[in-house]
Amino acid sequence: MIDAELPRSPHTFALWREVQDTRVRTRLGGVYYLLAWLLTWLFSANPSTILLSGIAGSILFAALMVARLVHVPPPLQTRKDLQRWLDRHWALVLLNSLCWGQAHAWALYSDALKDSAMIATLSTVAFSTAMTFNFAMRKKRAFVAILLLYVPGLVVMAMDWRNGHNLLITLLFYLSYLLLALNRSHREYLATLDLELRLLKQQETLDQLSRTDSLTQLGNxxxxxxxxxxxxxxxxxxxxxxxxxxxxxxxxxxxxxxxxxxxxxxxxxxxxxxxxxxxxxxxxxxxxxxxxxxxxxxxxxxxxxxxxxxxxxxxxxxxxxxxxxxxxxxxxxxxxxxxxxxxxxxxxxxxxxxxxxxxxxxxxxxxxxxxxxxx
The missing domain is CATH 3.30.70.270 (Reverse transcriptase/Diguanylate cyclase domain)
Structure with missing residues (x-):
């Protein structure tokens, strides 16, 4: 988009920038959720014993991947259209987080996936880290997404305290770090957005001056x-x-x-x-x-x-x-x-x-x- 097409209202520009950042940062996310599930399933002790579940999970994450890829920003740049797109896209992101959180919990709970449970846990850590640093523009929604990724697995670990307490405590410490980092990333994103808005305002002022006759204040x-x-x-x-x-x-x-x-x-x-x-x-x-x-x-x-x-x-x-x-x-x-x-x-x-x-x-x-x- 060229400068002349950028939204001039600060609120609309902030939404437009968030839409662009969200679109870029979420484009490959669905792919890695699918890959993580395939690795968890195919590296289990005997994938054929959970064939139907494996295929169903693959179809689910593939569908979510496609939904995120085809959900492109609106051609119109009104605040209403931009906000509607963000709400719907975040619904996909949160649904993806919810599904993966359940998949991780199942990998920890099921004997059939015991050999690949660590793959699911490492994927959960990776997804929650990406959520922290890539989606900090909406801190509350990112916080919910991290909990959806994390909590189901933590609950299963807590149920098997004797065998899972070491990993549980480690993940809790890392979760506390992620929440602190999320808050910092959110402030940094807002600071960057504020700087961009000020630069846009200066550019608009300079453009107006270049088009205005200084003596009469009419157009030049x-x-x-x-x-x-x-x-x-x-x-x-x-x-x-x-x-x-x-x-x-x-x-x-x-x-x-x-x-x-x-x-x-x-x-x-x-x-x-x-x-x-x-x-x-x-x-x-x-x-x-x-x-x-x-x-x-x-x-x-x-x-x-x-x-x-x-x-x-x-x-x-x-x-x-x-x-x-x-x-x-x-x-x-x-x-x-x-x-x-x-x-x-x-x-x-x-x-x-x-x-x-x-x-x-x-x-x-x-x-x-x-x-x-x-x-």
Whole structure:
């Protein structure tokens, strides 16, 4: 998954990261449960005497292995979908632990598996260790899984205290170590996740800064180039209208000459604020394209709607001007307005050129006017 596709909400990202880690770390687990059972069965004194049980156990662990392998993460990255996948996958993990705990207990209890009981015990130690260090993201669930692996065998050992107390005590000591290690692994996982979230936040901030004009706080030319292409593609795919308004401040050089660059910057900032008052729909993308030229991308907007808003902006600016450094400054703008010609399959470049020509036509025709882009 590329950075642009990563979930941006911290809670959703945390779930997404947990899903990815769980998927990677559990992929081969089912295979080793099956192998452990096959070794326990086939290295017993006489496998043929427990043929049906051996085959049944093999089918069970093979089914659990397949279930874990085919349970892939959801294509959607909503919190609900991610949480549902985690809950179901953990159900498989816990069921696997429960089945192995019972298999271990049976290997210790049954005379038929007496020769391979140590294989089952070593496998239990290996599985519980893997659970501790690989699934610490959910400490409580991992704790339950370790108990499901461990407790049935410990109960059988306790029932045969005379012959099993040495191994029982050793495993209890190791279990206490696993629980301590689980707690530490859980803290380390959360610390790593927190670091990743902070890096993601910094990346998002830097990306936002790279797309924002520092003076006006509107989107910059880089943002326009990116957003314009995607909006044109969406409009062509869905058939929804897309309008573009280009605005250019009239005689801006005079403002710079008379009031200096500080006054010019203040004029640009105030002009952007006026744009926000008129083009204030959430869907409208307001951008500074460079110098005194601005643009507004208006998805799902007809040419008539765009023309109405653009003309409203032009008239308001012409009638009221702007307040600049405590003084009233008369100000006008020239505008070009157009709509993407979806029926003719127009591309982004031609669309922009048409509206840009309309803007310069407005300037040639005397400025302080709006021209519609020719089809």
């Amino acid at each position: 030319r880089y943002q326009f180039n990116s957003q314009f292409q995607s909006m044109v593609a969406h409009a062509k795919r869905t058939g929804e209208p897309l309008a573009l308004v280009l605005l250019d401040i009239d005689f801006f050089k005079k403002v710079n000459d008379q009031r200096g660059h500080a006054g010019g910057d203040a004029c640009l900032s105030e002009f952007a604020q006026r744009m926000r008052h008129v083009f204030r729909r959430d869907s409208d993308a307001l951008l500074r394209l460079g110098g005194e030229e601005f643009g507004v991308l208006m998805p799902d907007t007809s040419l008539e709607q765009a023309q109405l808003l653009a003309e409203q902006f032009r008239q308001d600016l012409a009638h009221n001007g702007i307040d600049l450094q405590g003084e009233h400054l008369p100000l006008t703008a020239s505008l070009g307005v157009g709509r993407l010609d979806v029926l003719r399959g127009e591309d982004a470049e031609n669309f922009f050129k048409r509206v840009d020509r309309a803007l310069y036509q407005a300037k040639r025709n005397g400025r302080d006017r709006l021209e519609l882009a020719e089809s």
